[in-house]
Amino acid sequence: MERTELEKIRLEKIERMRAEGIDPYPTTAHPTHRAMEAIHLFEEMEKTGDPEEKIEVTLAGRIRANRPMGKIVFIHIEDSTGRIQLFFRVNNIGQDGLKRIKEDFDLGDFIEATGTLFRTKTGEISVLVDSFRMLAKAVTPLPAAKDEVVDGQVIRHAGLTDSETRYRQRYADLAVNPDVRKIFQVRAGTVRALREYLDNLDFLEVETPILQPIYGGAAARPFVTQHNQLKQELYLRISFELYLKRLIVGGIDRVYEIGRDFRNEGVSYKHNPEFTQLELYMAYADYHQIMELTENMLAYVCDNVLGTRTIQFRGNTINLSPPWKRLELRQGLIETTGIDINQHPTADSLEAAMKAKNYPFKPGSARGKLIDALIGDYLEPTLLEPTFLYDYPRDISPLAKSKPGDPTTVERFEGFVAGMELCNAFTELNDPLDQEQRFIEMGRDYESEDEERHPMDEDYLRAMSYGMPPTGGFGMGVDRLVMLLTNQQTIREVLLFPHLRKVEE
RNA sequence: GGGCGCGUAGCUCAAUGGUAGAGCAGUGGCCUUUUAAGCCAUUGGUUCAGGGUUCGAGCCCCUGCGCGCUCACCA
Incomplete structure (x- = not known):
């Protein structure tokens, strides 16, 4: 299989991880919640629970956005319920953990992360991560797409739009286009x-x-x-x-x-x-x-x-x-074509009437076929x-x-x-x-x-x-x-x- | 099957017949509350394939392949 430059870089990461004793494709994951469940859990706690209570969760999902900022990293993961942000901080995961999250993980990889739920300064419910691990490394990068959230609406910038690629690689289409x-x-x-x-x-x-x-x-x-x-x-x-x-x-x-x-x-x-x-x-x-x-x-x-x-x-x-609405076929055709099919009991007669009005038809068709042509050409488009x-x-x-x-x-x-x-x-x-x-x-x-x-x-x-x-x-x-x-x-x-x-x- | 249009970097798109570019992604660096993060630097091309015209083709011509629209077909 031919590999692109981007894929070769990721294959090298896989080799490096294996050499360091990390399995890039472990057999199991143990998430305690799905993304939306975790968010709802936190909202529920804010409404009725003790605000000092620490809610620990383990989440699993695919990395869809990655924003490293020096000694902290913000990552959005996605499962079929939605997205949730993971917050990695050197204070919680250590220098080695920081190196891991920045060097081993790419967009499209599957990750499992354990930590406590909290709100960031900007108010987004996130997980303050204590530990994490690779669930499955992606070799081929997903088609680049950045999502901007404006008034709750997700605006996608430069996603995958080529229809041929979308249909042939539906897996990629589904992975990056939530509307699909x-x-x-x-x-x-x-x-x-x-x-x-x-x-x-x-x-x-x-x-x-x-x-x-x-x-x-x-x-x-x-x-x-x-x-x-x-x-x-x-x-x-x-x-x-x-x-x-x-x-x-x-x-x-x-x-x-x-x-x-x-x-x-x-x-x-x-x-x-x-x-x-x-x-x-x-x-x-x-x-x-x-x-x-x-x-x-x-x-x-x-x-x-x-x-x-x-x-x-x-x-x-x-x-x-x-x-x-109920519309008799005969009446509908009278209204849209001016032809009363009851006055044309034979194919020849109907054909002559259609010819007189310059309606297209296939010569020699059976009467029903002619009527069908009239429906398709003149009546059907009006039935909104x-x-x-x-x-x-x-x-x-x-x-x-x-x-x-x-x-x-x-x-x-x-x-x-x-x-x-x-x-x-x-x-x-x-x-x-x-x-x-x-x-x-x-x-x-x-x-x-x-x-x-x-x-x-x-x-x-x-x-x-x-x-x-x-x-x-x-x-x-x-x-x-x-x-x-x-x-x-x-x-x-x-x-x-x-x-x-x-x-x- | 016919007609018209399209095919350029991983993705989205530029490029009068005259050195193939941009944004994102990637790579290296800076950055402890970001969210299309930002800043600096940088890699990346069989321009769908094959032929032709030309001093020179991503661009013009021909053939093929694929996709889109449309017509035909489809009780």
Whole structure:
């Protein structure tokens, strides 16, 4: 491994320490408190305790700031709870200790220090250190970053900002950019809140196959892999849908899964090849009830994770309190495009109408695809406030139940926030004969687009044949929800290790 | 996959086609309550890679690699 000058200097320090009998990588640490615990402990003592009481603590953390001043040294250490200052004074640690702290320790090293809590002249709660030792020496220096605290706000000067380095070396990014850690705390809290909400409604969380012999439940190209011994082709799942509805048939009448989906498609600010999805299915519910569940669930997440239902996203202030706006798809398109899709029951007719208005489209597309293009180009960007867009064309919704009395439309909705699609839900198609017909239609209408076609799933049809109760289903991109909650403009910022091209080292 | 932009010290950034610099980090020194500590001195470069034009290339041209934005794709 090639080493930089800075690294060579630190490697020499390691050698020197070893020669002096100091282990730069001891096996254990014995902290008595975390950084914030120690600070709170001291504050508590100041309020109610005896001010003469000495509170002894042993803390462990990473050195993030180092200010030697002659015969004293100030060092800030950090753990995941926050930062605390260590104060080293020759009077307490002796000449040898002073030499140690100044010569052996660098920014980025892990240190354990024991001493008593006190306030410095400037009022910062600190540890007056009596003894300390190396916990782990860092060879590679962390990207330089200095933090200035102004009115409680941490201003970082010249930190690590290059996005490629940040994603490829997420460990360095996390180590120096506390805001990044915060995003993943919100992410964890979001998933936890979703689980809590559904568990409280008596949903059962399950795990279904990721490696599937037949993929389905969405129109996407799958990743293909191979089972060596079985000599069988397998697909990484593109959705959970078909398995979860089998469970509804089996009597698990409230069921959900949170997990990874894989789609072999383009990467963009809102697409990653693998992403986290929440899907839920609720028997005896229809899509209206799922709308209510959705808005209540997201309000619950906001309350528990952010403590507010008002979020900032791309300069918009958005309130996620129920009820969300309900907008019929047909009406929304009339308002934004001037086209009434009900007057164009065929693809040819709709294409002509779009052509007349100079709207872009892919010639020869199915009617549903044309409608989808209109939504994406003209309607979706206008849906800033939380909105359920409902009643979708049948031919782009092969797993959704038809609307009574309207054979071209299904009971489906998508939820939009800040102009971004967040979730997709419908009254599930539970008529096995209709479902078979849909698979056949898909095969015919999308014949040319082989890779997007729904493969016929005979076993799924058999499950339907056993009888599935009326059911509402719902799917949501968890990454996109986290983007909204953390005001991040790209999915990569809410993934710890986003997909990047391989690079030759 | 197409278009546009970017790639310089560990980090953040400069540099009309003419000796590659700064701040921070590092190293040496001073400094017993600092907090972007301060002061003095100082080290550090395959300018993403390869080719070309030129007396001379970080800069201009070509190819490749990577990243970003965008379009396409993505029920």
